[in-house]
Amino acid sequence: MVRISELARQAGFSIPTLKYYIREGLLQAGTAVAPNRADYGDDHVNRLRLIRTLREIGGLDIGRIKRIVSAIEDESLSRHELFGVVERARAADVADPASSETAASRAEVDRFIDELGWRVRPDAAGRQELANALVALRGLGRDYDAGVFRPYAEAADRMAAREVRSISTAEPHSVAVERMVVGTVVFGAVFDTLRRLAHEHHSSGSD
Amino acid sequence: MVRISELARQAGFSIPTLKYYIREGLLQAGTAVAPNRADYGDDHVNRLRLIRTLREIGGLDIGRIKRIVSAIEDESLSRHELFGVVERARAADVADPASSETAASRAEVDRFIDELGWRVRPDAAGRQELANALVALRGLGRDYDAGVFRPYAEAADRMAAREVRSISTAEPHSVAVERMVVGTVVFGAVFDTLRRLAHEHHSSGSD
Numbered sequence: 001m002v003r004i005s006e007l008a009r010q011a012g013f014s015i016p017t018l019k020y021y022i023r024e025g026l027l028q029a030g031t032a033v034a035p036n037r038a039d040y041g042d043d044h045v046n047r048l049r050l051i052r053t054l055r056e057i058g059g060l061d062i063g064r065i066k067r068i069v070s071a072i073e074d075e076s077l078s079r080h081e082l083f084g085v086v087e088r089a090r091a092a093d094v095a096d097p098a099s100s101e102t103a104a105s106r107a108e109v110d111r112f113i114d115e116l117g118w119r120v121r122p123d124a125a126g127r128q129e130l131a132n133a134l135v136a137l138r139g140l141g142r143d144y145d146a147g148v149f150r151p152y153a154e155a156a157d158r159m160a161a162r163e164v165r166s167i168s169t170a171e172p173h174s175v176a177v178e179r180m181v182v183g184t185v186v187f188g189a190v191f192d193t194l195r196r197l198a199h200e201h202h203s204s205g206s207d
Numbered sequence: 208m209v210r211i212s213e214l215a216r217q218a219g220f221s222i223p224t225l226k227y228y229i230r231e232g233l234l235q236a237g238t239a240v241a242p243n244r245a246d247y248g249d250d251h252v253n254r255l256r257l258i259r260t261l262r263e264i265g266g267l268d269i270g271r272i273k274r275i276v277s278a279i280e281d282e283s284l285s286r287h288e289l290f291g292v293v294e295r296a297r298a299a300d301v302a303d304p305a306s307s308e309t310a311a312s313r314a315e316v317d318r319f320i321d322e323l324g325w326r327v328r329p330d331a332a333g334r335q336e337l338a339n340a341l342v343a344l345r346g347l348g349r350d351y352d353a354g355v356f357r358p359y360a361e362a363a364d365r366m367a368a369r370e371v372r373s374i375s376t377a378e379p380h381s382v383a384v385e386r387m388v389v390g391t392v393v394f395g396a397v398f399d400t401l402r403r404l405a406h407e408h409h410s411s412g413s414d
Contacts, residue, residue: 046347053343059299080410087403092266092396118408126400133397136260140253140389151369152398153405155362160405162358182347184406189299190340191359191402192395193333196294198360198367199391201325203287 001039004030011048018048024062026051026069050178058185064089072177079167082177084121086184091125105138105146106131112146116153163187208246211237218255225255231269233258233276257385265392271296279384286374289384291328293391298332312345312353313338319353323360370394 008015021027027047030038047069054060054068071077071085109130113120120127130149137144163183167176215222228234234254237245254276261267261275278284278292316337320327327334337356344351370390374383 049343049346053347057299057340057343080407083403083407083410087407090403092264113404118404119411120404120407124404124407126404129400130397133264133393133400136256136264137389137393139256140260140385149397149401151366152394153401155366156398156401156405157408159358159362160402160409164406164409178347180406180410182344184403186340186344187359188399188402190337190356191363192399193336193340194356194360194363195367195395195398196290196297196391197320197325197327197331197333198363199371199387200287200290200294200327200331201364202367202371203290203387204326 001031001033001041004038004040007040007044007048011045011052013048021048021051024066026062026066050182053182054185057189058090059189060089060185068181072174072181075173077177079176079180082180083184084124086181087121088125090185090188092129101138102131102135105134108146109134112149112153116157118157159191208238208240208248211245211247214247214251214255218252218259220255228255228258231273233269233273257389260389261392264396265297266396267296267392275388279381279388282380284384286383286387289387290391291331293388294328295332297392297395299336308345309338309342312341315353316341319356319360323364325364366398 002010004015004018008018011018013021018027022029028043030040030044032038051065051069054065055062060068067089068086071082071089077085106128109127110122112130113127130146134144134146134148137148142148167179167183169176171179209217211222211225215225218225220228225234229236235250237247237251239245258272258276261272262269267275274296275293278289278296284292313335316334317329319337320334337353341351341353344355349355374386374390378386
């Protein structure tokens with residue numbers, strides 16, 4: 001157990017930042033051992049590593065990190081529910097369908113997800129993100145329908161199936177949920193980076 | 208050809224925003240037809256759609272969008288070079304290796320990319336992003352080496368090969384580069400969204 005100054009040093013955060021995280025509920029309060037003195041342990045170090053990963057690798061702001069941390073702490077959530085929370089916390093800030101064009105695209109996306117046979121909440125933010133992407137592609141002059149997403153959906157399906165399988169159901173809840181969150185965020189960023197690098201590779205010598 | 212007020216209305220931006228984009232070099236100046244009067248055409252509408260897509264779907268800020276737009280306008284860039292520009296513009300703000308741990312991870316990532324046989328600039332930002340992801344995963348207690356990226360690299364390789372092939376070399380430069388940029392950004396966002404939804408699907412009924 002260490003004082004807050006030592007925790008800050010070990011974790012590479014400033015003391016005011018740690019106090020801010022505690023006030024905001026991101027970091028657990030320390031154990032009070034005397035007036036004006038609290039001690040911090042491994043759980044705090046681990047939580048700070050998680051916050052740093054979500055912030056720096058996942059690019060998530062404090063509000064979104066807080067929603068994920070609250071879900072991790074909620075032992076009553078099933079893994080499926082937790083993936084739902086992470087889905088929402090990582091969602092883009094998307095506008096609701098404002099035009100008949102986006103409403104029609106949304107209906108098309110919903111049909112597409114039904115055809116895939118995916119069990120996904122009707123209010124999953126990702127549905128509207130896909131509809132907005134379709135509207136954007138059409139606005140840029142591509143004559144696309146939701147079928148253009150199919151190869152991406154198939155790749156995502158294989159990847160997610162492998163990832164969900166890799167989380168053993170024998171693990172304690174707290175370990176499993178941390179794994180899920182980190183896996184979703186870090187490997188999502190890793191894949192996006194690898195795809196960019198692969199574009200560079202495959203375009204070499206193309207002109 | 209239309210006045211700036213009509214362009215703003217059509218494209219759904221405010222006039223001050225359009226003037227800001229012109230000052231910053233994101234949007235081409237209009238054609239001067241009289242003192243204090245310029246006309247705008249389809250190229251402007253298309254550029255504004257591109258800016259909106261990069262901003263809203265890709266989550267890119269004005270500085271990054273400007274680097275991409277400049278590259279699109281530079282006819283001398285090969286497609287390979289343009290993918291390099293997009294790679295950099297979409298890169299996370301990553302710290303340089305500050306510790307021996309990150310330097311060792313970076314060397315491991317460089318070897319991994321060599322093993323894949325990918326032709327990627329030695330200074331591609333993605334290399335450091337992967338190294339930082341590896342450090343983050345290890346900090347969170349996973350005993351991982353760069354090999355954990357292999358299934359992601361294989362999926363990215365297949366996806367990028369298909370995407371690069373889909374850009375016909377017969378297309379004019381400006382059309383091809385816009386296709387590349389939009390494809391990279393929009394389908395990157397689409398895949399990330401689909402992976403999140405697939406997690407939700409595959410975890411349903413898992414506990």
